[in-house]
Amino acid sequence: MQQAKHIPVMLGEAINALAIRDNGIYVDATAGAGGHCSAILDQLGSDGRLLAIDRDPDAVAGVRDRFVEDPRIEVFHSPFSRIAEVVASQGLIGKVNGILVDLGVSSMQLDQPERGFSFMRSGDLDMRMDSDHGMTLSQWLSTVDEFLLVRVLREYGEERHARRIAAAILEQHAQQPLATTAELAELVAKAMPRHDHKKHPATRTFQALRIALNDELGELQRFLLQVISLLAEGGRLVVLSFHSLEDRIVKRFIAQHSKITDELPLDLPVIDVERLAPLTRVRMGKKPSREEVSINSRSRSVIMRVAERTTAPVAEPDLDQLFGIEELTQRVADQQRSGRAKGTSSKKSKSESKTKQRFQGLLNSQSGIQPLKLAGVS
Ligand SMILES: C[S@@+](CC[C@H](N)C(=O)[O-])C[C@H]1O[C@@H](n2cnc3c(N)ncnc32)[C@H](O)[C@@H]1O
Secondary structure: OOOOOOOOOOHHHHHHHHOOOOOOEEEEOOOOOOHHHHHHHHHOOOOOEEEEEEOOHHHHHHHHHHOOOOOOEEEEEOOHHHHHHHHHHOOOOOOEEEEEEEOOOOHHHHHOHHHOOOOOOOOEOOOOOOOOOOOOHHHHHHHOOHHHHHHHHHHHHOOOOHHHHHHHHHHHHHHOOOOEHHHHHHHHHHHOOOOOOOOOOOHHHHHHHHHHHOOHHHHHHHHHHHHHHHEEEEEEEEEEEOOHHHHHHHHHHHHHHOOOOOOOOOOOOOOOHHHHOOEEEEEEEEOOOHHHHHHOHHHHHOEEEEEEEOOOOOOOOOHHHHHHOOHHHHHHHHHHHHOOOOOOOOHHHHHHOOOHHHHHHHHOOOOOOOOOOHHHOO
16 A cells, blocks of 8 residues: 655754754654654754654654665664663763654554554554554453543543443443454444534544553653753754643643752852753744645644753652653553553552652553563664
């Protein structure tokens, strides 16, 4: 089947925001089809370096192929939650001049029915970005309980009919496991009492399941916790988010790390933000131009945020705050790891979210990928 073409979003804006230095070191943490990579390489001098990461083996193969002749780029098959391992493998911790992350799925993933992301064209109920690891959606639905599924649909999809849809999915799946995206989409449409005719009734359900199955918000949180220590002074972080769940995490993260700590001695002389907070917010959220949205409708919901590394020593991440908002990502990850649905008490995971052990556990727990070795990084 012919590969769908992925149009990179906010290309000019993102590249400007990276403020590329001639012989700098850059990371594109979501290489996709290599559109942003190509624009970075265009501005990079002959001694510059680009580390390109993607968790999708097809994307990795495509980008390797596309830039096979260019010695400045190296491509890694890895989730970006392991960005520190990738950067460490090149001896570049603290030396990176810019990190770009363009979240979500690519047009190739969406438009290839066999990947299982599409309700428009039927394919296997897979939906994994990394088709080499982890459970398929069909397998995941066999392990999930109704309580968790309702929360996933409600919180990741903002689906008002979450209860009905979850009950219908699980009832059907128990009788005869759902095998294709078309079966799932039809079931969802039937389970809904009414729906907005402008949108396919399964849109929210598919979004929610994709986020949960690929642990997208947990990935983003773990990634953000590592980026500050990877950046050189003046290095830029540029994030393109596609929905409010992602953007909220990014916005909070930048705000939290651009703030002067409350614990400074009161008699400290003139406050120099540069010395005190590890990041400076370079700009508020920026949306794409109208022209871009008219040419590429996929760009309509994107929002770009940019921050710059200061000279301040890296502060301990405030794990309580960061994980407090996303207890559900931990619950989904727990369920994927154990391969069965957990009980329904929320007390346990809330208290767990307050420990650093849990952070370590999260770092080590990418489903299906062996912890603490560079096995996924090639
Ligand atoms: C929107 S596309 C990026 C497109 C790319 N900027 C381009 O110009 O072609 C998102 C890509 O990020 C990858 N991705 C999503 N989550 C990821 C993660 N946690 N770790 C690594 N790659 C991820 C997807 O596999 C997909 O290829």
